[in-house]
Every structure is written in structure tokens, then in C-alpha cells.
Amino acid sequence: xxxxxxxxxxxxxxxxxxxxxxxxxxxxxxxxxxxxxxxxxxxxxxxxxxxxxxxxxxxxxxxxxxxxxxxxxxxxxxxxxxxxxxxxxxxxxxxxxxxxxxxxxxxxxxxxxxxxxxxxxxxxxxxxxxxxxxxxxxxxxxxxxxxxxxxxxxxxxxxxxxxxxxxxxxxxxxxxxxxxxxxxxxxxxxxxxxxxxxxxxxxxxxxxxxxxxxxxxxxxxxxxxxxxxxxxxxxxxxxxxxxxxxxxxxxxxxxxxxxxxxxxxxxxxxxxxxxxxxxxxxxxxxxxxxxxxxxxxxxxxxxxxxxxxxxxxxxxxxxxxxxxxxxxxxxxxxxxxxxxxxxxxxxxxxxxxxxxxxxxxxxxxxxxxxxxxxxxxxxxxxxxxxxxxxxxxxxxxxxxxxxxxxxxxxxxxxxxxxxxxxxxxxxxxxxxxxxxxxxxxxxxxxxxxxxxxxxxxxxxxxxxxxxxxxxxxxxxxxxxxxxxxxxxxxxxxx
Ligand SMILES: [Zn+2]
Numbered sequence: 073x074x075x076x077x078x079x080x081x082x083x084x085x086x087x088x089x090x091x092x093x094x095x096x097x098x099x100x101x102x103x104x105x106x107x108x109x110x111x112x113x114x115x116x117x118x119x120x121x122x123x124x125x126x127x128x129x130x131x132x133x134x135x136x137x138x139x140x141x142x143x144x145x146x147x148x149x150x151x152x153x154x155x156x157x158x159x160x161x162x163x164x165x166x167x168x169x170x171x172x173x174x175x176x177x178x179x180x181x182x183x184x185x186x187x188x189x190x191x192x193x194x195x196x197x198x199x200x201x202x203x204x205x206x207x208x209x210x211x212x213x214x215x216x217x218x219x220x221x222x223x224x225x226x227x228x229x230x231x232x233x234x235x236x237x238x239x240x241x242x243x244x245x246x247x248x249x250x251x252x253x254x255x256x257x258x259x260x261x262x263x264x265x266x267x268x269x270x271x272x273x274x275x276x277x278x279x280x281x282x283x284x285x286x287x288x289x290x291x292x293x294x295x296x297x298x299x300x301x302x303x304x305x306x307x308x309x310x311x312x313x314x315x316x317x318x319x320x321x322x323x324x325x326x327x328x329x330x331x332x333x334x335x336x337x338x339x340x341x342x343x344x345x346x347x348x349x350x351x352x353x354x355x356x357x358x359x360x361x362x363x364x365x366x367x368x369x370x371x372x373x374x375x376x377x378x379x380x381x382x383x384x385x386x387x388x389x390x391x392x393x394x395x396x397x398x399x400x401x402x403x404x405x406x407x408x409x410x411x412x413x414x415x416x417x418x419x420x421x422x423x424x425x426x427x428x429x430x431x432x433x434x435x436x437x438x439x440x441x442x443x444x445x446x447x448x449x450x451x452x453x454x455x456x457x458x459x460x461x462x463x464x465x466x467x468x469x470x471x472x473x474x475x476x477x478x479x480x481x482x483x484x485x486x487x488x489x490x491x492x493x494x495x496x497x498x499x500x501x502x503x504x505x506x507x508x509x510x511x512x513x514x515x516x517x518x519x520x521x522x523x524x525x526x527x528x529x530x531x532x533x534x535x536x537x538x539x540x541x542x543x544x545x546x547x548x549x550x551x552x553x554x555x556x557x558x559x560x561x562x563x564x565x566x
Contacts, residue, residue: 078118082327083109083335084311086342087124087171090150091135092385094157095378096416097339097371099388100404104368104481105337106163107405110533111476113164120327122314124169125151129303130206130281133289143289147172160389162397162537169314171291171307179313180291180306186357191238197278198231206303208278221341224381235280235299242352243274249351255361257347258479259411262340262367266347274348279305308350311336312359334362343367366479369413386416398535399425399562405481405534422565432492433527433538434562436499440520441545443504443513444555452518452525452553461519464494465526472530481534488530495523521546521553 085105088098102123109121127147136146155168169176199208204222219225247270249255250263257263280299281290290300309317315324328334338346343365351361370377373384392400403421406428408414444450454462468491475484499520507513528542538561545558
């Protein structure tokens with residue numbers, strides 16, 4: 073075996089249904105995961121970042137029928153819109169899995185068969201079913217008799233023969249896993265919610281549906297053609313199928329079986345599936361468990377929940393087209409608190425854009441580039457930097473590293489913008505435009521450039537495109553800063 077020098081870091085997002093085009097909420101999740109993936113790559117980890125689409129859901133079929141479309145046509149169209157987010161949001165995923173791909177279907181079948189046979193049993197089930205969630209609900213899940221996720225969807229009373237998974241058997245194991253922190257759930261509030269849910273007692277859950285009621289959608293249950301796998305059973309296995317679980321492929325062994333870190337990034341609505349069902353399923357199949365689950369909140373638009381009914385769906389492509397990819401990334405990461413719900417409004421986006429990007433970062437880079445070009449290249453010797461500048465830069469690096477490691481993206485950006493403020497004040501105080509002595513000017517600009525170079529490094533996981541554009545104007549090479557003034561980074565918006 074070769075000596076392993078790099079730690080592996082496997083990071084996934086949820087795989088959304090493709091019954092509609094991607095909205096801003098999933099854009100948030102992708103951008104957050106992308107920051108973590110880029111951050112870990114810069115640290116030197118062997119990163120694998122995977123996203124994808126859940127295409128076996130009955131919901132997709134129902135959405136197509138509503139539009140008078142062939143299901144696969146709708147799925148192809150929307151799956152393409154999801155893949156397009158890679159360019160729209162400048163994402164760095166390594167792989168994109170669709171659950172209609174053979175690698176997923178074979179993996180989902182293999183996983184079913186790998187589960188302890190005593191854990192899967194058939195019984196008649198009668199329950200309240202939310203077609204929106206494709207999930208049976210218990211009374212305590214409901215709010216005013218409705219699904220909290222789908223208050224406008226009519227709930228159905230359903231009775232059918234299904235396979236069940238013996239989740240109750242894993243009560244102690246799951247409780248211990250979460251309580252001990254071996255499965256870390258972030259933030260703490262979500263960990264508490266999950267733990268108290270587990271402590272109420274875990275109940276076996278249905279993991280199949282009748283093939284007839286699924287309109288042929290879904291992955292067949294091995295050995296029983298009358299049943300297809302419940303979409304949430306097969307969908308979770310995408311995380312290992314993307315790595316080649318079906319064939320015990322090298323990426324599966326490297327990132328999952330023998331991996332150092334497995335992190336799932338998800339929204340709060342599906343935390344139970346990931347923190348309770350999935351670990352129990354993996355235990356049953358004798359496979360290693362994920363180590364961390366990061367749960368983000370939801371985005372409201374102008375204070376209201378995003379919904380088709382309200383017609384307030386924000387399409388990431390339109391916002392990015394209007395304001396730029398990094399302006400949208402910045403808003404999502406800075407304005408939406410990573411652990412809670414946050415709000416999107418175009419007015420706030422314009423305020424953030426003008427205040428932080430145009431007047432803040434953009435203005436600093438333009439000033440330093442204009443002044444610096446006259447005396448470029450500027451030797452950058454650490455000892456010639458002012459102590460307060462050095463200290464502020466060093467402290468910001470540490471704070472940003474720690475905030476990013478713990479998913480406090482908004483705090484990391486606030487820290488970086490404080491450093492931008494330090495540089496602004498430094499330029500205002502030292503007034504380089506009034507300095508006539510060239511040697512003195514070089515020292516002052518070395519300080520200003522050092523901060524800009526540090527800022528470009530620090531924002532790289534967050535605003536990768538902007539980092540590239542700053543480095544095209546101000547960059548450090550062989551101990552010298554090369555300055556070449558370019559176009560403004562963020563032209564002011566009216
Ligand atoms: Zn629902």
C-alpha cells in the first residue's frame with residue numbers, strides 16, 4: 073500500500089428532485105458546499121465533491137403529467153438546469169450523479185441486498201401520506217392537520233403492503249452515535265432536535281411502495297417485482313453509488329470505506345433521513361458511517377417562504393446574470409446566517425453589492441492598483457511591513473480558517489471585510505498619493521499590497537472568480553508585488 077500523505081475529504085450535497093428548476097435555496101446549499109470543498113483543497117486535502125439529482129421520485133412523474141410532458145423529457149430538461157448551476161454559481165464539484173444512471177440503480181439494489189436480512193420485513197401499513205414529501209406522516213409531524221412543508225397539498229389516507237426497515241433495532245446505536253459526537257451534527261440546535269427525536273423512540277419505516285402506485289417509477293426491490301424502493305431509501309445510497317459502491321471501485325474504497333472525512337451538507341427539512349435513517353441503513357449493510365452532517369436553514373424571499381403558489385421563486389441564473397456570480401455567492405454566504413434561516417431581497421442584494429463589493433473591496437483594489445502601478449514591481453519583505461498591518465492580516469487568516477472550518481461562512485466574510493477596512497484606513501492615513509519620495513512610497517504600497525494579496529487568498533474559496541481578477545491586477549511573485557491596473561471589479565449599481 074502506498075503511503076498516504078493527504079487526508080481524504082468527501083463532501084456531498086443533497087440530491088434534489090427534478091420536478092422543477094433549481095431555486096435559490098438549493099443554490100445556497102451548493103455554494104456552501106463549494107466553499108468547504110475549495111477550502112479543503114487549498115489546505116491540501118484529497119477532496120471529492122459530489123452533487124446530483126434525484127430522478128426516481130414519483131413527484132417528478134406527477135409534475136410531468138401536470139404539464140402534459142413525458143416524464144423523461146421533464147427530467148432531462150430540469151436535470152440540465154441543475155447541471156448548468158456549475159457555471160452559473162462557479163461550482164467546483166467533481167462528479168454529478170443522476171439516480172437514473174446504471175451506477176446508481178445497481179448500487180441501490182446491491183445495498184438493499186447487503187442489509188441484514190433480519191432488518192427488512194413486509195407488513196401491511198396504513199398511514200397519512202403527503203404526496204409532496206412522498207412520505208408517510210405521523211400526527212406529530214403535522215401542523216393544523218397539514219404537512220408543514222406542503223401546507224397546500226391534500227394529505228391521503230393510504231393502506232398498502234410494504235417492506236419495512238427495522239430502525240427500532242438501531243435505537244441505542246444511533247443515540248450513542250449522536251450523543252458521543254462520533255456523528256457530528258452541526259449546528260448544535262439541529263443536533264439537539266435530532267437527539268430528542270431519537271430519544272422519543274425510533275419506529276421502523278416503510279422502504280418500498282407498490283410498483284402500481286409508482287407508475288413504473290423507482291428502482292425495483294430485488295426479488296419482488298410488485299414493489300419499488302421508497303425514493304428515500306434508494307436516494308440516500310447515491311452518496312456511495314457516486315463513488316462506485318456497486319463495483320467496490322477505488323473511489324469508494326478511498327473516500328468512503330477507508331476515508332478520513334465524509335461530510336453531508338443538507339437542508340433542515342431532511343435532517344432525519346441523513347442523521348437517523350442513513351446511519352442505521354449503513355450499520356445494517358456493514359458499511360462505515362459519515363462523520364459530519366452540516367444542516368443549513370431555508371431562504372425566504374422578502375420575508376416569505378419560497379413557493380410556486382406565491383410565485384416568488386428566485387432563479388439563481390437570473391440573479392447571477394444581472395449582478396454577477398460572485399455578487400450572488402457573496403450575498404448567500406454573507407447575508408444568510410449559515411445555521412439559521414435567512415432572507416433574500418433584491419434591495420438588500422444591491423445594498424450589499426454597493427456597500428461591500430463596489431465601495432469596499434472593489435474600491436480598495438482600484439486605489440492600490442492605481443497608486444501601485446507607478447512603482448511596480450514592489451519588493452515585499454515581511455519585516456518592512458508595519459506591525460499593525462502584519463498583526464491584522466495574521467489574525468484575520470486565523471479567524472477565517474477557524475470560521476470556515478466550522479461553517480460560519482458569514483463570520484469569515486465579516487472578518488475579511490474588517491481587514492479590508494484596516495487597509496482602507498491605512499491608505500487614508502498614509503496618503504500615498506501625496507508621497508513624493510519613491511522609496512517611502514514603495515514601503516507604504518508594500519503594506520497596502522500585502523493586505524490586498526492576503527484578501528485575494530482569503531476570499532478564494534468564497535469568491536473564486538474575484539480572486540482571479542484581483543491577482544490579474546495585484547499579485548505576489550518571487551517576493552515582489554506586480555501591479556497592473558485593470559477594470560473595476562464591481563461597478564457601482566444604481
Ligand atoms: Zn409534505
